[in-house]
Amino acid sequence: MGGPRRADDASSGADAPGQQIPSPDFLALGLGATNMMAMLWSVAMGRRAVGVEMRGEPALGVHWNIREDVYHQLGLIDRMMLDTYGEAGIPRLADGRLFRLAETFYSPKTSGGNVAADEIVSSLVTDLHLVGAIEHLEFIDDRWVDGKPNRVIIRNDPPALPPEPDASKIRDDINAVLDGPSTFQTAASELLRLLRRYLEKIEEMDLARGLARPRVRLFLNHRVVEAEDDGFLDCGDGRKRIRIEQVRELDFRGRFARRRVPGTEIIDLGVPELFVVAEGFYSSDAERLGFEQHDVLVDHDDGRGPVVAQADYLAAFVEVLVDGRLRRRISSVFDDDGTEYWVRQLAVGHENDPEVGWILVQVPDFRTFDPVEEGVLPAGTDPNSPEYFATYQQLLYEYFIDQAAEILELPKAELAKIRMDYGPKLFSLVERIGDDARLAVNGVVAGDSFGNGHFLTSGGANTGMVGHSARVLRYWQDRDAGIHPEQAIRTLADAIKRDSEAWLNVSAVEFSQASPINFGAERIQEIADANGISVDARAATVDSSRRVRHSLLTLDYSDWRRLFVRGGRLHADQLPPLHPLHPAARDAEDAADTDANAEMGGTGALAR
Structure with missing residues (x-):
């Protein structure tokens, strides 16, 4: 299946001292999920692949909700x-045993639980697979109706688990992939490690x-040479010859800062037939090109016309047993003028793992967390003082x-006692996209480096993988069919853009409408029928230029390696069942009971 080989072109471009590597067919700059899967596809097609990563080991701490297609893709690679x-x-x-990607990812013969990729690869654990199944899909609509708190709970049946990998079930339409259930x-880092270990073992066996x-x-721990005109060398025909350096x-x-390791030589990777830059939300390499x-x-x-798609969130990793659950909630909050805003919360867990509780809560546009403005500190307090911060x-x-207490149905006092390994961290999600994924005659940009939409259903991970x-x-199939590289790479770049645009299209509703991604038209209509709020109703928003925050930043993935732990206990009990009443309605009911109890001389609570 390898197809015709292109002669190495390592001699193109300027001469430079250092180690020389034969030009690969495929070069991955950045070893996230997008590029490691691309390397696997390339090797499976008989090509030689080189991967360059600046950060060493995978350290991304978030949890991903994964579509079934990934499992079928891994089976096809096997x-x-x-x-x-x-x-x-x-x-x-x-x-x-043969290292089968699909089988270690998921198998009906093994179980999900608290397991690391390295435990599976080292055969320390043989009865567990990497991922957890989603067993509970819950959506809570706590928006107010007619000036009163109202609750609608929708429970979806979880998707059936696939009995085996089936390549015919891999979908080409990313709209359908993202709008379908997870x-x-x-854990993102564990899936990345699984892919990394497979690639490492291929390298080890071939070198041996x-x-x-x-x-x-x-x-690993390498980057494209940063010195001007020393990393990406023009071959005269638009192709790029690429040189890298080892960094500490x-x-x-x-x-975090990175510097060239003293005494190390530049490594010349030659001229790959195809290179892909996929280095996260921001790529300095793509920018250089x-x-x-x-x-x-x-x-x-709302009459203002198009505005920047932006939302602010707090993220935290809490050691609470969310289990195999994807729970989403939308609720109403009100500013001082009584204007209603809709905010979202998300709880993601992992099957049989009490240490995984990723909680994200949206911050309403009008909140600033300014201690002076909120009356906690006196006017004139220095914003740069430790007291203010x-x-x-x-x-x-x-x-x-x-x-978080409201989406988990846990008392605030109890939640505050639970260990928190990360956060809460404030960040801003701002959707961005490029115009053309093509960077050079032989290179494209992909993954979040090309564009990013709303993250609530792991849209970026699934779009990339x-x-x-x-x-x-x-691209390699086209090349084997005799299609010229110029046409094949144009097709590749256009497809990357279509995929990212599909992600943006699917996630647009998450910024102002209540309809959740991947719930389907029938479920969305069911929510509207239950609460009387139109499917097309929109939330109040504030133009991003008018927002006031102390930290409007994208989520910094370096933070996963600099955790701030709030000590506490592990909550290994099952979450309480969802209460049929809105939290505010419960508060009102409790207050009424208290008043009745006082009037009845203390018998009200017994009567209840």
Whole structure:
């Protein structure tokens, strides 16, 4: 299945000293999910792949909700690897079994639970697979109706678990993928480690055999040379020759910095037939090659016309047993003038793992957490003082506890006693996208580096893994069919853009409408019928230019390696059942009972 080979073109471009690597067929700059899946597709198609990653080991701490397509894609990669190389060319687990990606990801023969990818690869654990199944899909609509608190609870049946990988179930339409239900949940870092270990084992076995051209080469703690005109060298025909350098990471005054390791040589990777830049929300490499993103605008139908698609959230990792659950909530909050805003909360867990409770709560547009404005500190307090910052952080924490308690149905006092490994961290989600994914004659940009939409259903992870990476597979299929590289890469770039636009299209409703992604038209109408709020109703919003925050930043993934732990206990009990009443209605009912109890001389509580 390998197809015709192109002669290496390592001699193109300027001469430079340093180590010389034969030009790969595929070069991945950034080893997130998008590019590692693209490397796997490339190797399965008989190509040689090189990966470059600046951060070393995967450290992304978030939990992903994964569509079924990923499982089927991994199964197809397993089958293609076997067809291309035979069993002798497949990596093995520590106990000698073939390393099958789909089987270690999920299998009906094993169970989900608290497990690390390295435990599976080392055969320390043989009865668990990596991901957890989603067993509970819950949507809570706590928006007020006619000036009163109202609650509508919708429970969806979880999708049936696939009995085996089936390539015919891999969807090409990303709209359909994202608007469909999630099947699995997994720690992002563990899925990334699973893919990384597979690639590492291919590299190890090929180097051990003494192959001059191993199928995989990985350069971790490396980056494209930053010196001007030394990293991306023009070959004269629009193609880029790429050189990298080894870097050391430093924690410099509270921020991570990277410097070239003294005494190391530049590594010349030659001229890949195809390179893909996928390095996260912001890519300096793509920017160096002329790539630019622009803000995405959404029209909220409020008379202001299109405005920047932006929402602010607090994220925290709490050791509470959310279990195999995806719970979403939308609720009403009111500013001082009585204007109603809609905010969302999200709780994500992992099957049989009490240490995984990712909670995200949206911050209403009118909240600033300014200690002076909120009357906690006196006017004139220095905003740069420790007292001001500590009070600001406490206001964030108290708001988070209030909102998280309502989605978890736990008392605030109890939630405050539970260990928190990360957060609450304030960040802004701002949708951005580029105009063209093509960076050079032989290069494109993909993943979040090209564009990003709303994250509430792990849209970026699924768009990158299911969509963008599979477009690299199609590129090699086109090349094997005799299509010229110029046409094949144009098709690839256009497909990446369509996938990202689909993500933006599906996620647009998350900024102003109540309709949740991947609930389907019937369920959305059911919600509208139950609470009487039109499907097309829009939330009040504030133009992003008028927002006031102390930290309007994208989520910094470096934070996962600099955790601030709030000590506490592990909540290993099941969550309480969802209460049929809105929290505010419960408060009103309790207040009425208290008044009645006082009037009846203390018998009211007994009567109830």
